[in-house]
Each structure stands twice: as structure tokens, then as C-alpha cells.
Amino acid sequence: MLTLFGKICRKLRIDNGELLKEMADKLGVSSSYLSAVENGKRSVPHQWLETIAETYSLSKIQKRELKEAIEESQLTMKMELTGYDNKEKNLIMAFAREFKDLDEENRDKIRSILLNSKKGGE
Structure with a gap:
């Protein structure tokens, strides 16, 4: 299934008259790798944001x-x-493990806490 990232890449190729292989060459990867990223089978490499932004x-x-x-x-x-003590690391890992089981109400509460914390720190 084509991801949002994949849709944007496809539009860029169409707008620039390029084939998948041409974009893949510009990114330094194979066309099959680019296709896998676009279809959500692989994560988008972190450096691609800058590479694509500059290239296009x-x-x-x-x-x-x-x-x-x-x-x-x-x-x-x-x-x-790095920089977190064991108690903080355990909290982070517990959150990551349990997130999928949180109901929408609890996710909203956590979101609110995090957004309010960020506003207070700015």
C-alpha cells in the first residue's frame, strides 16, 4: 500500500518527468529499495528529507x-x-510497550499532558 511519502515521491516524479529508477539513482539506492520505502515495507532513511528537498x-x-x-x-x-537515569528509561520503555493497548481517552490525556508541558517549557 502506497504511503503518504510514496504518494509525494510519485507526484515529484510525475512533475519532473522521471521514472522510479531515476529518483532511486538520485537517492543512491535501487529502484526496488525505493519502491519498498514508498509502499511502507521499509522505513524512510533519515537523510532523505534533505536530499529530496535539495534535489527537487x-x-x-x-x-x-x-x-x-x-x-x-x-x-x-x-x-x-543517554542522559536518562534507569527510572526514566524504564518509564520510556513501559510507555513504548503499552502504548498500543491504551484506549483513546488515555491517549488523549497523555497527549494533553505532553502538549501542556511543552507549552510551559517554551
């Missing part, structure tokens, strides 16, 4: 849309845990 001269708005599409299309997430 994206506007700030287009780059932001691409960034959002990449974030939405991600299959996995890495998090640097």
Missing part, C-alpha cells in the same frame, strides 16, 4: 509536507537514551 528544490511548505509524510510513514523509531 522544494519550497518550505513542500519540505514541511514531506517531513510530515516521512514521520507518518515511519515503521520504527530510535531514541537516544
Whole structure:
């Protein structure tokens, strides 16, 4: 199934008269790898945001849309845990393990806590 990232890439290719292979060459990967990323079978490499934005001269708005599409299309997430004590690491890992089992009400509560915390820290 084509991800939002895949749809944006396809549109870029159409707008630039390119084939999948041509975009893959610009990204330094095989066409099968690019296809797997576009179809959500592989995560989008982190450096692709800048590479695509520069290669296709994206506007700030287009780059932001691409960034959002990449974030939405991600299959996995890495998090640097340096600087966290064991109690904090355990909380982070518990959240990651249990997130899928949270109901919408609890997700909304957590979202609210995080957004309010961010506003207070700005």
C-alpha cells in the first residue's frame, strides 16, 4: 500500500518527468529499495528529507509536507537514551510497550499532558 511519502515521491516524479529508477539513482539506492520505502515495507532513511528537498528544490511548505509524510510513514523509531537515569528509561520503555493497548481517552490525556508541558517549557 502506497504511503503518504510514496504518494509525494510519485507526484515529484510525475512533475519532473522521471521514472522510479531515476529518483532511486538520485537517492543512491535501487529502484526496488525505493519502491519498498514508498509502499511502507521499509522505513524512510533519515537523510532523505534533505536530499529530496535539495534535489527537487522544494519550497518550505513542500519540505514541511514531506517531513510530515516521512514521520507518518515511519515503521520504527530510535531514541537516544543517554542522559536518562534507569527510572526514566524504564518509564520510556513501559510507555513504548503499552502504548498500543491504551484506549483513546488515555491517549488523549497523555497527549494533553505532553502538549501542556511543552507549552510551559517554551
